Amino acid sequence: MTPGLELSGVAHSYPGPGPVLQDLDLAVPVGGCVALLGPSGSGKSTVLRLVAGLEAPVGGRILIAGRDVARVPPQRRRAALVFQQPRLFPHLDVLDNVAFAPTVAGVRRRAARELAGRYLGLVGTEHLAGRRPGTLSGGQQQRVALARALASEPDVLLLDEPFSALDPSLRTEMHELLVQLRSVVEPTILLVTHDRHEAAVLADTVAILRQGRIVQHDLPEVLHARPVDLEAHRFLGGLNAVTGQVEAGVHVSSLGRLEVGAGVPEGPGTLVLRQESLSLCAAEASPTVTGSVVGVRTTGARAEVRVEVGGVVLVVETADRLRPGDVTGVVVPRAARHVVASGRPAPEQVERGVARQPAGEGV
Amino acid sequence: MSGHRAAASRARGPVGATGSALALVWLLAPVVPLLLWAAADRWQFPSLLPQDWGLTGWRASIDQGVLAAGARSTGLGVAVAAVATPAGALAGWALARTGLRENRAVSLALLAPIALPPFAVVTGLSTVVLRTGIPPAVSVLLVLTAAALPYTTYVMRSAYVGYDAGYEDAALSLGASRRDVLTRVHLPLVAPALTAAAFLAFLVAWSDYVVTLLLGAGSLVSLPLLVGALASASGNDSTVAAASVAAVVPPVVLLVVSGAIARRTGRR
Numbered sequence: 001m002t003p004g005l006e007l008s009g010v011a012h013s014y015p016g017p018g019p020v021l022q023d024l025d026l027a028v029p030v031g032g033c034v035a036l037l038g039p040s041g042s043g044k045s046t047v048l049r050l051v052a053g054l055e056a057p058v059g060g061r062i063l064i065a066g067r068d069v070a071r072v073p074p075q076r077r078r079a080a081l082v083f084q085q086p087r088l089f090p091h092l093d094v095l096d097n098v099a100f101a102p103t104v105a106g107v108r109r110r111a112a113r114e115l116a117g118r119y120l121g122l123v124g125t126e127h128l129a130g131r132r133p134g135t136l137s138g139g140q141q142q143r144v145a146l147a148r149a150l151a152s153e154p155d156v157l158l159l160d161e162p163f164s165a166l167d168p169s170l171r172t173e174m175h176e177l178l179v180q181l182r183s184v185v186e187p188t189i190l191l192v193t194h195d196r197h198e199a200a201v202l203a204d205t206v207a208i209l210r211q212g213r214i215v216q217h218d219l220p221e222v223l224h225a226r227p228v229d230l231e232a233h234r235f236l237g238g239l240n241a242v243t244g245q246v247e248a249g250v251h252v253s254s255l256g257r258l259e260v261g262a263g264v265p266e267g268p269g270t271l272v273l274r275q276e277s278l279s280l281c282a283a284e285a286s287p288t289v290t291g292s293v294v295g296v297r298t299t300g301a302r303a304e305v306r307v308e309v310g311g312v313v314l315v316v317e318t319a320d321r322l323r324p325g326d327v328t329g330v331v332v333p334r335a336a337r338h339v340v341a342s343g344r345p346a347p348e349q350v351e352r353g354v355a356r357q358p359a360g361e362g363v
Numbered sequence: 364m365s366g367h368r369a370a371a372s373r374a375r376g377p378v379g380a381t382g383s384a385l386a387l388v389w390l391l392a393p394v395v396p397l398l399l400w401a402a403a404d405r406w407q408f409p410s411l412l413p414q415d416w417g418l419t420g421w422r423a424s425i426d427q428g429v430l431a432a433g434a435r436s437t438g439l440g441v442a443v444a445a446v447a448t449p450a451g452a453l454a455g456w457a458l459a460r461t462g463l464r465e466n467r468a469v470s471l472a473l474l475a476p477i478a479l480p481p482f483a484v485v486t487g488l489s490t491v492v493l494r495t496g497i498p499p500a501v502s503v504l505l506v507l508t509a510a511a512l513p514y515t516t517y518v519m520r521s522a523y524v525g526y527d528a529g530y531e532d533a534a535l536s537l538g539a540s541r542r543d544v545l546t547r548v549h550l551p552l553v554a555p556a557l558t559a560a561a562f563l564a565f566l567v568a569w570s571d572y573v574v575t576l577l578l579g580a581g582s583l584v585s586l587p588l589l590v591g592a593l594a595s596a597s598g599n600d601s602t603v604a605a606a607s608v609a610a611v612v613p614p615v616v617l618l619v620v621s622g623a624i625a626r627r628t629g630r631r
Contacts, residue, residue, distance in 0.1 A: 052536045074535040081536040087529050091551040101537040104547070152537045 002066040004030040004188030005051065005156045010060030012046055012212075020046050021212040024060065026190075028156070033182065033189035034217075035203035037196060039235070043212045044192040048158045051190065052079045065155040080149035084161045086141035088133035094144050095120065095129040101152030119147040122184065123177060139170040143177065150185060157187040164195065175201050196236055200224075208232055224274060229340050233272045239304070239315040240273040243342055251339055254310040255289050260337045269339040275304060275317040277336035280328050287329025289314075293322045394611065400604030420601030424593070429606050432589040436569050437613070439504065439585060443568035444561040446508045451515025451560050452553070458516065459523035473513045481510070485577045492578055502578045507571055511564035518563065522556030558621045566614055586610045 005028040013019040020043045028034040038044045049055040051062055053074030062069050069077050080101070088097045096103075098116035103109065120126045123143040133141060142162060149157055163171045175198065182189070193199050199206045200220035207217035208228075216228040227233035230241055244253025246269045249262040253271060260271070283290045291309035305316045307330055314330055322328060400406065401420050403413030454473070458466055476484075485506065492502040534548045550557070572587045579585075584592075590606045593599075 049532075052532070054532050054535065074532075075538050075540055077536075078538070079536060081533060083529060083533065085527075085529065087527070087533045089530065089534075089548060089551070091554075100534070100539070100547070104534075104537065104539040104543045148537065158536070 002030070003027040003063070004032065004065060005190055006061075006063040007047070007051070008061050008063075010047075010050060010057050010062060012043070012050060012055065012057045019212055021050075021057075024212070024214060026207055026214060026217070028188055028190050029204075030065075030188055031182075031186040032205075033191060033203045035191045035193055035199035035206045036209050037193060037199045037206050038209035040194060042209045044194075044209055045160050047209070048081060048160050048190065048192055051077075051156065052081050052158055053077050054081075078152070078155040079158055080152045080154035080156075081158045081160060082142075082145050082149045082162045084165050086133070086138075086145040088136075088141055088144055088148070090133055092133075093129070094125070094131050094133065094136070097133065097144060098148045098151050100148060105152075116147075116151055119151040120144070122150065122181065123147045138166055139174065142166065142174060146177070146181070150181070150187065155188065157189045159189060159191040161193055162191075163198065164193070171198070178202055196220075208235065210235075225277070225336070226338050227272060227340060230270055230272065230342075233340065238272055239275045240271075240278070242271040242273070242312050242314075244269065244271060246339055251337070254312045255314075255332075256310070258288070258332065258337060259334065260339050264339045268342045270342045272338050272340055273314070273332060273336055275315045277333060278314065278316040278318075279331045280305065280307075280316055280318050280320050280322065281331055283327050283329045285329060288332040290327065290329050293324050293326045293328060295324060296322060397604050397607050397611070400600050401608045403601050403604075406600075420599070420603075420605035423599060423602040424605040424609065427593060427602065427606070428584070428589060429586070429609050432584050432586045433609055433613070435583060436586040436610075439507070439575075439583070440565040440568040442504055443507045443511050444564040446504070447511035447515045447564040447567075448557060448561040450508070451512055451564070452519045452557065454512070454516040455519025455521075456523045458520045459526070473516055476510045477513055481573050482577075485574050489577045489580075493580075499578060499580045499582045503575055503583055506574050506578060507568045508564075510571070510574070511567040514563040514567065515560040518556055518560040519553070522553050526553065554624070558624050562617055562621045565617065569610075569614060 005026075007024055007026045010021060010024040011019060012021040024047065026034065026036070026047075036044050036047060046055065050057050051064070051069075053069065053072065064077055064079060069079075088094070089100065092100065095113055095116050098119050099109075099112040102112035102115050107115065117126060117129065120129055123146055125140060125143050125147065128136060128140060128144065133144070136144065145162070163174045166174060179202065181187070189203075191199070191203055196206075203220070205217060206220050206223050207214045208223070209215075210231070216223060216232055218226075223232070224236050224238070227236060227238065233241060242251075242253045242255055244251050244255075246252075246260065246264050246266050248266070249260060249264060251258045251260045251264075251269060251271045255271070258271065281287050289309045291307040291314070293305055294308045294313060295306035297304045297306075299317070302317055302319050303321070305318055305320070305322050305328075307314050307316060307328060309330065316330060399413060402416055402418070404415040404417035404419045406413035406415075454469075458469060461469075488502075488506060492499070497505075530548055530552060531544050534544045539547065570587060571585070572591060575583055575585045575588055576591075579588075586606070587610060590603065590610055593606055594603045
């Protein structure tokens with residue numbers, strides 16, 4: 001199937017030191033949503049500007065709905081951008097903001113407004129039609145901005161951290177709205193965010209962008225459980241990394257000998273473990289390892305319990321209430337164990353990460 | 364609305380309120396005798412108010428050509444605003460996008476027409492204009508446009524410094540052509556600033572005396588020239604006052620109208 005959006009070998013640089021993007025490959029299936037996740041300055045927004053045609057790449061190809069858009073001006077790319085700031089036109093009321101795209105496309109005023117009314121209904125803001133943007137709350141403005149972008153009936157919807165300026169409860173509400181919109185209008189979405197929770201909640205797959213390169217692109221759960229390297233593990237909020245040696249499918253470290261599977265390359269390797277995948281149990285109940293609690297940090301309903309095991313501190317996210325000094329067992333499920341190269345990632349590992357795109361995810 | 368204003372003046376306190384009142388008196392006081400004279404048929408010392416009210420002054424000033432002079436001034440103001448506003452918008456746009464260093468040199472050059480004494484410059488220019496054979500009306504228009512440019516440029520520069528080009532990016536991504544972006548997004552967004560700039564340019568031309576007198580060489584009798592001529596020649600106070608009021612009222616009306624437009628389009 002032709003992807004809704006495809007970038008191959010895209011490179012970009014601004015005047016100044018270093019390229020912004022290098023040899024970037026990314027595909028978004030029709031009706032799918034891919035999140036581009038990266039720290040600030042990683043070049044995420046630049047990717048969106050390149051797709052929208054607001055910047056020209058120095059190399060590579062961009063295909064929207066199978067069409068090479070190298071020579072297509074932004075207004076004919078059918079790629080609608082929604083920014084962090086809603087940027088509703090202050091001189092137009094809400095209805096005319098949403099009717100903007102059909103109006104400039106030549107639709108008659110009345111028909112354009114009817115269409116706009118339908119899209120306002122889709123985002124639950126039809127009652128705001130006559131209001132000026134300046135009189136709306138931030139969440140309302142972003143809803144209208146989404147409706148305005150959808151009303152242009154784009155081939156690809158580009159979302160540039162659209163919810164990061166909203167407060168957490170409103171953000172959750174907008175996430176639900178977007179999930180609901182996806183089930184109704186099925187737009188092809190490329191979402192840029194620095195928030196891994198947002199990426200996981202909204203997108204089918206998540207690509208990690210670091211220093212202008214995609215280092216891993218996979219399902220959110222795979223990304224979290226099997227990060228391509230230590231940096232990705234840390235970036236995704238992973239708290240446990242234990243250095244050691246891999247010998248015949250067994251990781252040997254201060255934690256002891258933990259089976260990790262025959263396919264793991266021999267030699268030095270860092271065992272990365274998600275704190276959510278570990279659990280505590282009584283020291284007698286045959287845990288994987290046993291240690292003593294050295295710290296507890298409450299995160300709300302749950303807590304991060306720090307357990308020292310043979311000189312290594314493991315963080316376990318749990319609802320169990322323990323206190324420093326308690327002796328506890330830690331269960332490290334076989335499926336939670338993942339080994340990455342120690343130190344800098346080896347080049348072939350990066351390649352593998354990129355190659356492991358979730359092809360044929362049944363979209 | 365009035366509640367807001369009352370709250371605002373309360374917030375400023377008695378000192379602020381007194382200051383505002385004094386400023387208003389300072390501005391309006393000179394106009395009061397003018398208005399009284401324009402409506403006076405007879406007003407002799409030591410009476411505080413005119414003895415006879417009437418429109419004799421107005422009739423006389425119309426006979427003296429106030430309407431035609433007003434039309435000429437309006438034409439001149441509109442022409443200068445029509446040239447200086449877009450030129451100032453382009454210059455302001457460029458200045459808002461350049462570095463501070465280049466900016467300073469350009470700013471100095473722009474300020475020159477304000478800094479130099481107009482009489483000296485225009486006297487020199489009039490010789491040049493006579494020799495080159497440029498029609499007087501055209502030379503007046505050119506020089507007044509140069510005089511209005513610093514104002515329009517500065518107004519537009521401030522507008523463009525705070526201008527968010529992201530609105531245009533959004534419009535482009537929604538399918539708007541460059542032309543649509545200009546007419547449906549850019550111009551509406553800067554409309555309040557454009558209105559203010561055009562108003563200032565109009566005022567520069569409307570209130571000019573020296574340039575029109577020296578370069579116009581008598582062929583362009585604008586309202587200020589007529590008022591000046593009436594004041595120095597007739598000695599009829601109510602005629603002069605009526606002509607003066609005719610020169611004061613249009614800018615005030617324009618100010619109110621442009622203010623209303625700015626409020627309407629600038630609401631965010």
